Amino acid sequence: MKTVIFQFEVAEGNYEKNLEKVKRMFKEHEPEKGSIVVLPEMWSSGYDLSNIGDHAFHDLEGVKGEIEKLAVDYEVNIVAGSVPNIKSGDDVLNTAFVVDSSGEFLHEYSKIHLVPMLKEPEYLTGGDASVETFNLLGDKAGLVICYDLRFPELFRDLALEDAKVIFVVAEWPAERTEHWLTLLKARAIENQCYIVGSNTFGKQPNGTTFAGNSIIVNPFGEVLAQGAADAEEVVEADIDLEYIAEVREDVPIFKSRRRDMYKFL
């Protein structure tokens, strides 16, 4: 399973430019057929929150078709990061979605934990559907968004539902880079699954600088590939799902769990 993260700088409030960038990266890097290409959080508009209603799609209309076309043209699966999205009324959600290489829509998830440090709760509405696994290339996978990384319960739920790979799409600020790297590795080690963290980089007009450092971590916590803090890059690695069983046999945490002893699980 080849996994390919497109790490790029998001142009705030400029969907056309961001879409062109994604298309250019496909053209220049032509990912291997059958691979999984991963985009970052809010890649279509960035955190232009005061105008977020103008940037929002209606039930992903428009952007879904663009991503499906890329998936079919390049014969790849796409974890399409997230975009602002309106489901009903004026509420804007932060919605991530996935399509496969035949252009079939596989999954969507709207961020349930809104991040106060970036003022998301003032402008966005949290999703109200819990995380669910989805089938990707014959195995189960999970998808969460940025701040969700700080909630290990989500990852445990997904791992207990047999997610072999969990994608974390993000716009994670540089001032908390150590949290990003440490938590991604911890989530991989404690759930003994692959974690794929896709992030943006660059300074936004509001002064926030994003951390880059997109990363692919294996179930033993080892880094298979990592991007730079401040460069456009393709970060890629082969993922061997059979290695998960090996790690779980050596360190059998799922067999050692004492559910009867935990108050909140």
Ligand SMILES: NC(=O)CCC(=O)C(=O)O
């Ligand atoms: N976009 C985000 O959710 C950023 C999360 C963040 O800044 C943090 O958890 O720290």
